[in-house]
Amino acid sequence: xxxxxxxxxxxxxxxxxxxxxxxxxxxxxxxxxxxxxxxxxxxxxxxxxxxxxxxxxxxxxxxxxxxxxxxxxxxxxxxxxxxxxxxxxxxxxxxxxxxxxxxxxxxxxxxxxxxxxxxxxxxxxxxxxxxxxxxxxxxxxxxxxxxxxxxxxxxxxxxxxxxxxxxxxxxxxxxxxxxxxxxxxxxxxxxxxxxxxxxxxxxxxxxxxxxxxxxxxxxxxxxxxxxxxxxxxxxxxxxxxxxxxxxxxxxxxxxxxxxxxxxxxxxxxxxxxxxxxxxxxxxxxxxxxxxxxxxxxxxxxxxxxxxxxxxxxxxxxxxxxxxxxxxxxxxxxxxxxxxxxxxxxxxxxxxxxxxxxxxxxxxxxxxxxxxxxxxxxxxxxxxxxxxxxxxxxxxxxxxxxxxxxxxxxxxxxxxxxxxxxxxxxxxxxxxxxxxxxxxxxxxxxxxxxxxxxxxxxxxxxxxxxxxxxxxxxxxxxxxxxxxxxxxxxxxxxxxxxxxxxxxxxxxxxxxxxxxxxxxxxxxxxxxxxxxxxxxxxxxxxxxxxxxxxxxxxxxxxxxxxxxxxxxxxxxxxxxxxxxxxxxxxxxxxxxxxxxxxxxxxxxxxxxxxxxxxxxxxxxxxxxxxxxxxxxxxxxxxxxxxxxxxxxxxxxxxxxxxxxxxxxxxxxxxxxxxxxxxxxxxxxxxxxxxxxxxxxxxxxxxxxxxxxxxxxxxxxxxxxxx
Amino acid sequence: xxxxxxxxxxxxxxxxxxxxxxxxxxxxxxxxxxxxxxxxxxxxxxxxxxxxxxxxxxxxxxxxxxxxxxxx
Numbered sequence: 001x002x003x004x005x006x007x008x009x010x011x012x013x014x015x016x017x018x019x020x021x022x023x024x025x026x027x028x029x030x031x032x033x034x035x036x037x038x039x040x041x042x043x044x045x046x047x048x049x050x051x052x053x054x055x056x057x058x059x060x061x062x063x064x065x066x067x068x069x070x071x072x073x074x075x076x077x078x079x080x081x082x083x084x085x086x087x088x089x090x091x092x093x094x095x096x097x098x099x100x101x102x103x104x105x106x107x108x109x110x111x112x113x114x115x116x117x118x119x120x121x122x123x124x125x126x127x128x129x130x131x132x133x134x135x136x137x138x139x140x141x142x143x144x145x146x147x148x149x150x151x152x153x154x155x156x157x158x159x160x161x162x163x164x165x166x167x168x169x170x171x172x173x174x175x176x177x178x179x180x181x182x183x184x185x186x187x188x189x190x191x192x193x194x195x196x197x198x199x200x201x202x203x204x205x206x207x208x209x210x211x212x213x214x215x216x217x218x219x220x221x222x223x224x225x226x227x228x229x230x231x232x233x234x235x236x237x238x239x240x241x242x243x244x245x246x247x248x249x250x251x252x253x254x255x256x257x258x259x260x261x262x263x264x265x266x267x268x269x270x271x272x273x274x275x276x277x278x279x280x281x282x283x284x285x286x287x288x289x290x291x292x293x294x295x296x297x298x299x300x301x302x303x304x305x306x307x308x309x310x311x312x313x314x315x316x317x318x319x320x321x322x323x324x325x326x327x328x329x330x331x332x333x334x335x336x337x338x339x340x341x342x343x344x345x346x347x348x349x350x351x352x353x354x355x356x357x358x359x360x361x362x363x364x365x366x367x368x369x370x371x372x373x374x375x376x377x378x379x380x381x382x383x384x385x386x387x388x389x390x391x392x393x394x395x396x397x398x399x400x401x402x403x404x405x406x407x408x409x410x411x412x413x414x415x416x417x418x419x420x421x422x423x424x425x426x427x428x429x430x431x432x433x434x435x436x437x438x439x440x441x442x443x444x445x446x447x448x449x450x451x452x453x454x455x456x457x458x459x460x461x462x463x464x465x466x467x468x469x470x471x472x473x474x475x476x477x478x479x480x481x482x483x484x485x486x487x488x489x490x491x492x493x494x495x496x497x498x499x500x501x502x503x504x505x506x507x508x509x510x511x512x513x514x515x516x517x518x519x520x521x522x523x524x525x526x527x528x529x530x531x532x533x534x535x536x537x538x539x540x541x542x543x544x545x546x547x548x549x550x551x552x553x554x555x556x557x558x559x560x561x562x563x564x565x566x567x568x569x570x571x572x573x574x575x576x577x578x579x580x581x582x583x584x585x586x587x588x589x590x591x592x593x594x595x596x597x598x599x600x601x602x603x604x605x606x607x608x609x610x611x612x613x614x615x616x617x618x619x620x621x622x623x624x625x626x627x628x629x630x631x632x633x634x635x636x637x638x639x640x641x642x643x644x645x646x647x648x649x650x651x652x653x654x655x656x657x658x659x660x661x662x663x664x665x666x667x668x669x670x671x672x673x674x675x676x677x678x679x680x681x682x683x684x685x686x687x688x689x690x691x692x693x694x695x696x697x698x699x700x701x702x703x704x705x706x707x708x709x710x711x712x713x714x715x716x717x718x719x720x721x
Numbered sequence: 722x723x724x725x726x727x728x729x730x731x732x733x734x735x736x737x738x739x740x741x742x743x744x745x746x747x748x749x750x751x752x753x754x755x756x757x758x759x760x761x762x763x764x765x766x767x768x769x770x771x772x773x774x775x776x777x778x779x780x781x782x783x784x785x786x787x788x789x790x791x792x793x
């Protein structure tokens with residue numbers, strides 16, 4: 001199948017868009033150039049909708065909106081996608097394949113009415129397919145239309161034909177686990193090689209053969225035949241049961257291997273955490289260090305508080321001013337402007353009975369009377385002067401104390417500095433130890449959550465079970481081989497006995513042809529499953545190694561080999577020692593894309609499937625030589641089969657591969673969206689609401705519709721359109 | 722069937738191994754019948770209808786084989 005043209009009306013922002021595709025054998029590539037938000041993904045969805053309807057297109061059909069979010073509520077929107085495509089059928093006449101190409105026009109329509117908010121209602125979708133011929137267009141019956149789509153683009157592998165650079169990677173990335181990955185690869189292989197159809201044909205032919213054989217066995221004188229037939233039936237049933245057991249055992253083997261691998265990874269992680277005793281010791285050391293440091297910090301805080309309370313702090317801030325003040329007050333005392341001795345001092349002395357000079361002030365003594373007289377005299381002095389005298393005395397006292405302690409302002413500051421330095425050191429130590437303690441406790445908690453011994457026990461148990469499955473699989477394989485040999489023998493006996501049965505030749509013929517055709521289809525299946533799968537594997541390896549620029553002969557090559565295993569897994573071997581690489585963590589983004597697209601390309605080539613490959617944003621994460629080889633190898637026109645590739649690319653993706661597009665693209669068009677004016681687009685198209693438009697600009701051109709502000713960076717030629 | 726062309730080619734190649742006295746000169750018919758057997762899957766979803774179609778194709782092939790045998 002090759003797409004010729006798609007005409008889209010009111011699908012998302014594609015209000016009226018027509019895109020043509022190259023059907024040329026020499027130039028199989030179509031490039032739709034569109035920046036982010038310019039309708040690439042909507043175009044992909046429109047094609048998916050046209051072929052398959054709303055099923056699997058969104059989260060759920062009820063939540064899916066096909067019309068633009070700008071379509072007014074309660075106004076019916078008529079949506080339609082018309083796809084014109086061609087399909088070639090081959091008939092063999094006298095050993096020569098003769099192609100017949102038919103053009104079809106598929107139109108899917110629906111009326112969607114947006115409600116308030118996110119609710120939309122849709123009428124029943126209409127699907128009409130016309131086959132065009134020289135005589136005109138014939139409308140296909142609904143069942144025939146569905147059958148045609150099923151034959152040309154089966155739904156189960158629609159994501160291979162219509163995909164994007166990210167989601168295509170599900171064949172090799174382990175997001176869904178290895179089982180789902182293998183299932184995806186298996187499904188693609190089965191669908192593309194047509195194995196499911198052949199398997200159904202085998203069942204149908206077996207059914208037909210059984211029907212004819214029953215008739216034969218019912219003929220007179222066919223007791224021996226009937227006996228052999230019942231043995232064949234028994235052996236066939238037994239074979240089917242054995243095959244079923246083998247499938248189940250294989251699945252159990254895969255499951256248990258997956259469980260063992262998961263547990264191994266967990267044990268590895270736990271091992272990485274460390275030994276429990278060692279961590280406990282580390283935790284205790286950290287705890288002790290933390291307690292000690294906290295006590296030290298407390299001591300330093302106390303020392304700092306004491307230092308702040310120390311009077312000598314005054315000398316740091318007001319020492320020189322105080323000394324000047326004492327001098328001024330002393331001068332006033334010397335001039336008798338203020339009393340030489342303070343009232344409080346004289347009272348204290350009298351009460352203590354001792355003079356400042358040290359002599360006693362006993363009751364009635366002349367000295368005591370002199371001091372009392374001095375007190376009386378001082379009390380007569382005005383209060384302000386008395387206060388100044390008091391100030392002089394307290395200042396002197398402070399000065400004396402300061403002299404005695406010999407604690408200068410500089411000393412105080414040095415001590416403060418010493419304490420603060422020590423505090424900072426201790427605080428850092430506390431932070432470090434607290435962190436170490438937290439880490440140890442977290443590690444211990446994680447260790448405590450997992451019972452390592454339980455894990456190890458389960459691992460031993462499951463490994464033994466896996467060994468049992470391996471033995472069981474080997475035994476089953478042997479039994480199946482024996483059963484096959486027995487069946488062959490019975491078939492030979494059947495042939496001999498059949499010749500003895502006297503029935504119409506016509507019944508014999510029927511039995512013979514059903515036998516022959518069954519063997520033919522079985523052999524074809526075996527060929528496809530072995531030889532053709534190997535061919536696909538080899539071709540995938542060839543394509544991938546060339547894109548990645550990895551030559552196994554070079555010892556520094558990153559990759560050595562990629563292959564499709566018997567278990568339908570895509571395996572990547574590294575260069576050097578040829579180790580198996582984990583696709584999730586050991587393969588870069590560009591190589592993942594290259595590998596999965598090489599897989600699809602190889603499989604489609606080998607299966608000789610003619611279906612368009614439409615890839616949205618295919619070249620993300622690729623650059624330089626890899627990008628060049630990527631486009632070069634995947635768009636090469638093949639000599640022996642049909643190819644159509646549609647790449648939906650941004651200008652950045654186009655950059656660097658313009659010459660290849662010149663050579664390989666039979667069609668290049670551009671999509672732009674009006675809402676990008678004036679931020680990115682140069683011109684306002686005068687649209688009432690946001691809409692996507694297609695123009696005929698190639699990857700080297702721009703025009704009134706698609707001109708963008710950064711076009712100068714891409715050296716585009718302006719085209720009058 | 723999507724991979725019709727390749728499968729049909731292999732069926733055609735393998736058809737060479739069919740016994741001469743039964744199919745010589747009719748191998749292309751055998752391959753055409755097999756194509757019809759495979760096409761039956763695209764024509765209907767019903768197992769019963771499909772199996773009936775396959776029986777019909779085999780009847781027709783048996784008739785061809787008979788006519789070959791009777792041919793002078």
